[in-house]
Amino acid sequence: MKIESGIELFRKPLYLESGRILEPYQIAWTTYGKLNSYRDNVILVTHALTGSHKPVKEEGCEIFNNGWWDTLIGDGKAIDTKRYFVISTNVIGSPFGSTSPISPINPLNPTNELYRFRFPVITIRDMIRAQHILLQSWGIRRVKAIIGGSMGGMQALQFGVDYPNFAEKIIAIASTWATQPWTIAFNRVTQEAIMRDPKFQNGNYSIDEVAKNGLDGLAIGRMAGHISFLSHHSMKKKFGRNYLKDDGFYDINGRFQVDSYLQYNGNKFSKKFDPLSYLYLTKAINIFDLSNGFESLQHALEGVVAKTILISFSGDLLFLPSELEEVKEAMEEIGKGDLVKYFEVNSNYGHDAFLIEFDKFQDIIKNELKN
């Protein structure tokens, strides 16, 4: 499998939903496989909150959680790179190479001042606009499919609404059409933990220092995040009531295995992800509503012409199965029932299922790409 990657700089302004602009801006990308001469074998894979343009594992890659869909993408896999030219881009706002709050306001200007809180709020719509521009600049006018989970699924759905003729198929997994308050609340906990951390310094933290030692606020928030990704059942199965054998049971600092899991992952994450980016990306997730600017979800879906495949997981607490089911129902109500397929995958793994339970949904993707 041929892998290429790079960062594209755009000097023209990116017009944002908020009315603000990013100018210039850049997009980090990776491609897998070969673009055919008709340029019509493209699949765009969109990433989740803490994902990146590195869905396939790369040795020595320092990017957090790279290889997040390694099982799905490759030669002969569900997203088959022998047939398809797979593109993944780092979304605007994410810290792995695309323009984000910790980018210089003007990368061409030697003063190199970073955006930090001067960065504009970006939306899912803005993320996909930037990706659309990148693909157009490569002469790609239409793609076979856009596939993503969680925030990646939001992008896929938004593509179906904003650029109806761009994708033949939309595959949204473990996602929603409008973020609900339970999920907003989890994001809020992390936002508060970051912003109240004195070391965050209202956004003026030392980037090197935080990369080296992490930020407690982000670590704490990530621990809450892990609760939301899992479920009562998956935690029980994974950890039970196992207590660390070197910790005293009656020691106030004694820990269960689940405690130590949260600490380890929270601390690790806080050195690998930028706290300002986390604030901006969770903001984008929280304000996401496919019906923004429309009278209703039905109205938003009026223009959709892509085949729309929706995959939810029964145990997902962040994005309930009913939320994607509502998209199916709305499409049926407006006479687009033939375009939509809805799958509810039985899983106890909570939201994380889209990064774990490949056995249970990769065949759906494989089949739907064939049809």
Place this chain on the structure above:
Amino acid sequence: MKIESGIELFRKPLYLESGRILEPYQIAWTTYGKLNSYRDNVILVTHALTGSHKPVKEEGCEIFNNGWWDTLIGDGKAIDTKRYFVISTNVIGSPFGSTSPISPINPLNPTNELYRFRFPVITIRDMIRAQHILLQSWGIRRVKAIIGGSMGGMQALQFGVDYPNFAEKIIAIASTWATQPWTIAFNRVTQEAIMRDPKFQNGNYSIDEVAKNGLDGLAIGRMAGHISFLSHHSMKKKFGRNYLKDDGFYDINGRFQVDSYLQYNGNKFSKKFDPLSYLYLTKAINIFDLSNGFESLQHALEGVVAKTILISFSGDLLFLPSELEEVKEAMEEIGKGDLVKYFEVNSNYGHDAFLIEFDKFQDIIKNELKN
């Protein structure tokens, strides 16, 4: 209804499950109604994590959330103070008058040094031992019932195991027989947020300052707590996607109504509850397992002779209905099926149902007290 309250000082040591002792120690209490001459009309009401010995609303009372079971307790109410003498005590470790981490190590000694992290880890078993001693000191050898929700339910169940002949009836609500990792994880988030807050000063914070301005770590943790008390459904119903009208939609600091709810309640709570007590009480909850020291839950329940009434709520995510159902099943397995009744109340209010959905379970309590 006659209300009396006070603080009882015990000079003899309280022997703790950990092997450590508290000496001396004190217990804050409130009573409602009148003790009859046979001293056999007593109901003990046990409180939850952030509850207190003030289940009935008192004007001018500064204790957080006082009146938490105001609907249930009073003349003619489900727990009828015309018939019963209702006792509620503040548990050991809680900051509302009983001995806790912010108590002086020796209240009789003028140096008045506070325990802080020298306070011993206390368990549910220790909490009830102290209550049992208090009631015995009042000449009460047996009570009609012990009733509590959440951590209060743990105490009720533990009474049934440790002092089999003490209570005629045990009523445990929205509780568990062993805290599961999902719930431990939520407590861990708060514990980490508290301990990593620089103002916490490893437990040596200024108590006056924290009471005045709150502690960010506790506020953040409480926000996570609120998520665990509610549910996807109850949050959707309560908040929807309502956005604060004075906040900009594309402002990074703009908030949904749910954000503002969490901020308000988190901040308020952090001025009303002591962070060290929070650490110790959540520790007690996390290590609670009715089968500790026994081979199994069945073995732990062998000695139970009280009628055991278990009430769970369908939407409770902290303590799943199945957890109390397992107590029922275990009692059936050991031939005590005639002693146990299990009720699953249909509710979308999550764990908070035991403080909200009185209409749905007060009749169960009323009827079971009669039988």
